[in-house]
Amino acid sequence: xxxxxxxxxxxxxxxxxxxxxxxxxxFNFWPASKRxxxxxxxxxxxxxAGSILRVGVFVNAPAELPLRLMRGGLLDVVQLHGxxxxxxxxxxxxxxxxxxxxxxxxxxxxxxxxxxYGAVAILLDAHAPGVYGGTGEVFDWTVARRFRDxxxxxxxxxxxxxxxxxxxxxxRHVRPAALDVxxxxxxxxxxKDFAKVQALLAALRAxxxxxx
Numbered sequence: 001x002x003x004x005x006x007x008x009x010x011x012x013x014x015x016x017x018x019x020x021x022x023x024x025x026x027f028n029f030w031p032a033s034k035r036x037x038x039x040x041x042x043x044x045x046x047x048x049a050g051s052i053l054r055v056g057v058f059v060n061a062p063a064e065l066p067l068r069l070m071r072g073g074l075l076d077v078v079q080l081h082g083x084x085x086x087x088x089x090x091x092x093x094x095x096x097x098x099x100x101x102x103x104x105x106x107x108x109x110x111x112x113x114x115x116x117y118g119a120v121a122i123l124l125d126a127h128a129p130g131v132y133g134g135t136g137e138v139f140d141w142t143v144a145r146r147f148r149d150x151x152x153x154x155x156x157x158x159x160x161x162x163x164x165x166x167x168x169x170x171x172r173h174v175r176p177a178a179l180d181v182x183x184x185x186x187x188x189x190x191x192k193d194f195a196k197v198q199a200l201l202a203a204l205r206a207x208x209x210x211x212x
Contacts, residue, residue: 001171001204002178004157005197006057007035009190011044014052016194021201024053024178026079029065034189035182039065045074055079055100063091070097079123086116093118100157104128105139111147115154122147123180126160136183137161144174164199171207179204 006026008014014025027042028035045054056075058066060082069075078092081102092099101119103110106127114122124144126137138161148156159180162170167179181200187193 001176001208003197003200003204004053004055004178004180005185005192006055006159006180006182007033007186007190008192009035009037011047013192014044014048017192017197018048018052020194020197022052022197024055024077026055026057026180026182027075028057029061029069030057030059030081032059039069042069042074049073053077057081060084063088067091067095067097077120080117080119081123081125084117086113086118089117089119102159105143105160108143108146111143114147115151121155121157121177122151123157123159125180136163138166141170141173144176148174148176162200164196164203167200167203168207171204172210 002023004024004026005017005022008025008027017025027037029037029039048054054075055077056066056069057079066078070078078097078099079102080099098120100121100123101117102123102125103114104127105124126139144158155177157178157180158170158174158176162179162181163184170179185192185196185200
């Protein structure tokens with residue numbers, strides 16, 4: 001089970017997270033985010049190439065920007081975290097660009113048609129209209145577990161209110177491919193707390209050992 005830390009804004013944080021054993025990092029290119037990374041300031045992502053999975057997070061963005069950053073070698077995966085439709089994802093499918101589709105879960109109805117995107121993974125987060133993640137809110141993990149059971153071949157990433165104290169429970173209850181954490185691993189928006197990250201990694205390792 002992997003750990004993705006989202007909302008990275010500094011190369012120093014990214015480098016230290018990789019050294020700790022974090023598997024993937026998320027970089028938020030949505031201008032309204034408290035963890036916004038401007039594309040013009042993101043050239044340091046090139047320094048991370050090959051050392052850790054770099055995920056660009058976009059909210060209702062025209063495909064041109066994600067595709068440009070991918071082709072420029074700054075990212076490995078695109079994450080669509082807005083209200084994008086399967087038709088909006090066609091540009092990524094046509095370009096053979098791997099992408100994750102994030103879905104805010106309020107009820108099971110939000111998951112209808114999730115497989116129509118053709119995404120390499122589905123990320124389930126708390127329903128937060130107009131905010132699009134990073135709220136620290138938890139949703140009903142039973143919905144996530146049921147979705148995972150119904151689609152065992154589709155990697156599931158679990159987000160929404162995950163902190164060191166509940167990470168093991170989330171891992172045990174849902175059995176996702178990865179946990180995605182933003183506010184639960186921070187000192188302040190965009191500034192990471194490495195003690196919390198170490199605790200998250202320890203919780204995942206312990207849960208992995210317990211399940212073997």
